[in-house]
Amino acid sequence: MAAIRRFGFELPGRTESVARARRLIRERMLRWGIGGDLLDTMALVVSELFTNAVVHTASDRVQCELRDLEGQLRIAVRDQGCPPGEPRLCRSPEDERGRGLVLVDAMCSAWGAHDVRPGPGRIVWAELTLGHRRDAGRTC
Template identity: 50%
Template sequence: MAYFSDVRPLERTGGSVERALRDAFHLPAIGASVAEARRRVLARLTEWDIGTVVRDDAQLVVSELFTNAVRHTDSERVDCELRVTGARLRLAVTDQGAGSAGRVSGAASKAGDAEGENGRGLLLVSALAEAWGVRPGAGGRGHTVWAELGFGPSAP
């Protein structure tokens, strides 16, 4: 894991980070990795002095994105990257396999289907994130699903 830790706590910098922070890790594409991803995100964001609300939201977002990568692709591993720049946290989860990890299913479109199981996770991501999206993986295989959360004085 790589990260930068030579920043002042957020409380002393007006709610933003003066230097970009980055961490990346990968885990096997199995159900147990979802909880491990949440733990790693919580530990890193706590170390970086990111506020409780953003940490909680980030754990939910990573949980949903990891779950989708594990359940809906044929990946052997899932990669996760966290990056803090200014007053924004960007989370990116990348799978290796074919599938639809970053698509809202027809049964639970943006209009929402409260009774459908598939697609609700991305509706949650959409509600928590200021922005999110999907880009194809390198070589035409896999997907990276990313979400950005804001924090600081101007964040909701």
């Protein structure tokens, strides 16, 4: 499936970059004519994925790409490497990590992660289906 529209950027791997990533995604989606609940959901998803890349890896730079694929919005965040077995969902209320991915899992039609080959790094991605609702409160 070919991308209809595509937008990417790279930011420093610092916590203050999360707000900039969220702003860049919101601005691009508005340019594409995508707003409302879908815009808010994607802003939250990029915030969670970008935060994970900044907080849980030793990345100097984090890359982000938004694609509008036929009926799907796909966000992919690439870091410079994370610990083995990461990222993961929160397994219990006592877990200190993984709660953001629980949100991503609940809001998106699909998400996943894979190592970058060759070289260090991991891509964590999530998809939102345009025009469909998983339940009454979320656009997915």
